[in-house]
Amino acid sequence: MTLEKSHEGLMSRTRQQFQVPVSTVIVTVSGVGHEGISMKVIAVMNYKGGVGKTTLTANLGAEIANRGHKVLLIDLDPQANLTFSFYSVAQWREELRKDTTIMRWYEGDSPGRDVGLHELIVSPPIVNEQLDGTGGKLDLISSHLKLIDMDLRLAARLGGGTTLGESKRKFLELHGCLARALRHESFQEYDLVLIDCAPNFGLITKTAIVASDHVLVPAKADYLSTLGISYLDGNCHDLVAEYNDYVTHGQRDNVNETIETRFLGVVFTMVKIYAGKPIATQQYYMEDVRVNANMDVLGGTMRDSPKYFGDAGESGVPAVLRAPVTDDVVVEFRKLATEILDGIGGKAR
Numbered sequence: 001m002t003l004e005k006s007h008e009g010l011m012s013r014t015r016q017q018f019q020v021p022v023s024t025v026i027v028t029v030s031g032v033g034h035e036g037i038s039m040k041v042i043a044v045m046n047y048k049g050g051v052g053k054t055t056l057t058a059n060l061g062a063e064i065a066n067r068g069h070k071v072l073l074i075d076l077d078p079q080a081n082l083t084f085s086f087y088s089v090a091q092w093r094e095e096l097r098k099d100t101t102i103m104r105w106y107e108g109d110s111p112g113r114d115v116g117l118h119e120l121i122v123s124p125p126i127v128n129e130q131l132d133g134t135g136g137k138l139d140l141i142s143s144h145l146k147l148i149d150m151d152l153r154l155a156a157r158l159g160g161g162t163t164l165g166e167s168k169r170k171f172l173e174l175h176g177c178l179a180r181a182l183r184h185e186s187f188q189e190y191d192l193v194l195i196d197c198a199p200n201f202g203l204i205t206k207t208a209i210v211a212s213d214h215v216l217v218p219a220k221a222d223y224l225s226t227l228g229i230s231y232l233d234g235n236c237h238d239l240v241a242e243y244n245d246y247v248t249h250g251q252r253d254n255v256n257e258t259i260e261t262r263f264l265g266v267v268f269t270m271v272k273i274y275a276g277k278p279i280a281t282q283q284y285y286m287e288d289v290r291v292n293a294n295m296d297v298l299g300g301t302m303r304d305s306p307k308y309f310g311d312a313g314e315s316g317v318p319a320v321l322r323a324p325v326t327d328d329v330v331v332e333f334r335k336l337a338t339e340i341l342d343g344i345g346g347k348a349r
Ligand SMILES: Nc1ncnc2c1ncn2[C@@H]1O[C@H](COP(=O)(O)OP(=O)(O)OP(=O)(O)O)[C@@H](O)[C@H]1O
Pocket: 048, 049, 050, 051, 052, 053, 054, 055, 056, 077, 079, 081, 197, 198, 199, 269, 270, 271, 302, 303, 304, 305, 306, 307, 309, 310, 311, 312
């Protein structure tokens, strides 16, 4: 089962979103995925906290792996909630904390100098047992609570360039670090990489955007959650434009490639359904974003379900693999996953 490159529909509608220079080439981050198809990278992000980013990432990864795909999750949030969706805190402390978190990769003089990103991949056992027989797998690069300090230290390293060329080189080296690391051959077996971002636009989040083909934006249908969407759009656009400008002009060694990160769209989460429809206040904000945001809104949503999505992490298996397949929550989520796969050029079954 592979994620195919040919795609129209949602992709053609999202193509205009980042308005990168016409000369920009489309870059998939890795080389070739299994069966000769490029892997895709999606960053799941929103400045707003608590909008369901991690819950969406964990369930989407599990659902797509359950369809026979090889999926890698990367937890870039110091809160490490994605990590704790698959490992208990005690397991993390004993098995992962010292040697196998993304913290090890970002620390040191420059990201990846002391350890390869691929050396940090782990396979959470409980969920992978459940995937037995599907042909899919769900791997993880876990996070660390101290990643917050690293974000600040990395940002500090951006300064201090004595010439414009030196500043640009530092900018590209730091912002492009994750993109370059994901080109390693160890990642070629994956069909899809999902990156769970922290609710900020710090340097580590920026490395995720540079490394991604697509950005998916979970949002609650309320005032505060929808407020930041156009701000996010503008900031991502600026980052991509600046990065490509630096790559295109004045770089001699050419280790970085231009990028064409695109918004896949907004996914409304925690949608309260009454009489088969979102409640009126949520409908209002959903419509507002559809009309006013410079970003697509996916047709699929994630329903509010404290029963299934409210206990993120405790069982080690995301709700979409635990709940009865006939439950509305699962039926809707599977449709959303298919829409996302279609949007990135994937072939869902
Ligand atoms: N569809 C849903 N229905 C009910 N509860 C949900 C749903 N999605 C997420 N939750 C719950 O809401 C809380 C926030 O979700 P989550 O951690 O996924 O958000 P987040 O955007 O990743 O937060 P942060 O910005 O802090 O990383 C969690 O307790 C989670 O279990």
